[in-house]
Amino acid sequence: MVSFEAYMDACLYDPEHGFYASGVGMAGRRGDFLTSVEVGPLFGAVVARWLDFHWDRLGQPDPFVVADVGAGPGTFARELHAARPRCIEALDLVLIERSPSGRSLHDRTLGRSLVDLDALECAHVIFANELLDNLAVRVLQRHRGQWLEVFVGPGEGPSRQRLLPASDVPAVVTALTAPLVGNAQEDHPPSVPVARCAAEWVDAARAKLVEGGRLLAFDYGADTAELAWRAPTAWLRTFRQHQPGTSPFESPGQQDITCDVPLDQLPPPLSRMRQADWLRHWGIEAMVEEGRKIWSERAALGDLASIRARSRVREADALLDPNGLGWFWALEWDGLAEP
Ligand SMILES: C[S@@+](CC[C@H](N)C(=O)[O-])C[C@H]1O[C@@H](n2cnc3c(N)ncnc32)[C@H](O)[C@@H]1O
Structure with missing residues (x-):
């Protein structure tokens, strides 16, 4: 039996059977989901303006190291080059992608291609579009006055789910307990994701930034209390070829598993705004x-x-659709080494 977190990570990234690692899953029009990057070149062209702003602010460094983490097939790199930002001649673009099938599609004339962030020495800017929602989560459920954790046992389908007392409940979740107990429905006990991997990844990325550097992430999510009021199927979803998939306990490795990011579990950002507002701000x-x-x-x-x-x-x-991509979040962080 394994925690849901370990199960989700294996479903997505197991080297042989994982959805991304095996090459079953891919972003794009012919793939399983359409991200802002895959909508067309405009998103990359707006991010290029943001990059020029920070290149200037940092004193026009050459090389200007920009990493795209969770780069998928490398579409953002193509868009960025097509947009011809002023920083282009100084640009040292690094595409970081965990899946070998994604890496095999990277155009190495546009940038270096790495397996993970650990291999990067440092960066002026780190960009990650729809990465955080694909990092594995623990799932906790409130039941008769205590928090239980979802584990996954052998077998097939939803009967694989096991609930065990949670050994380590983060403060942001225990803080929910009082109001939730007062209102909980017995047939719909509150459940929450715990995004330990996403929070650790944000700090690992911030630790790679040079002084004055920036981390920019786009994703969908909400604060933990808001997620707790929704059924878990509303924040833990599966996709396959642009269609909703089945239960995450079914067809491991054959469908994407994604979780709305519990934003208040991440290190506090410098700024947090809706994607539509961010794109408008940058022109x-x-x-x-x-x-x-x-x-x-x-x-x-x-x-x-x-x-x-x-x-x-x-x-x-x-990109601006208030019922779609425009409702996503743009989050910016500074480096951990900031004075
Ligand atoms: C939803 S896709 C987004 C692809 C691309 N950024 C886009 O917006 O179209 C998430 C990608 O992140 C990759 N990924 C997940 N964890 C990663 C990690 N720790 N380091 C690098 N890539 C990772 C996955 O393999 C997958 O290709």
């Missing part, structure tokens, strides 16, 4: 306006520039 609307203008001037020509311009407008709709 997406001006870029879309420019696209509209090019489209209206060149639509009759139907050339590549006009098609790209039109696609920019469509991409912005998806």
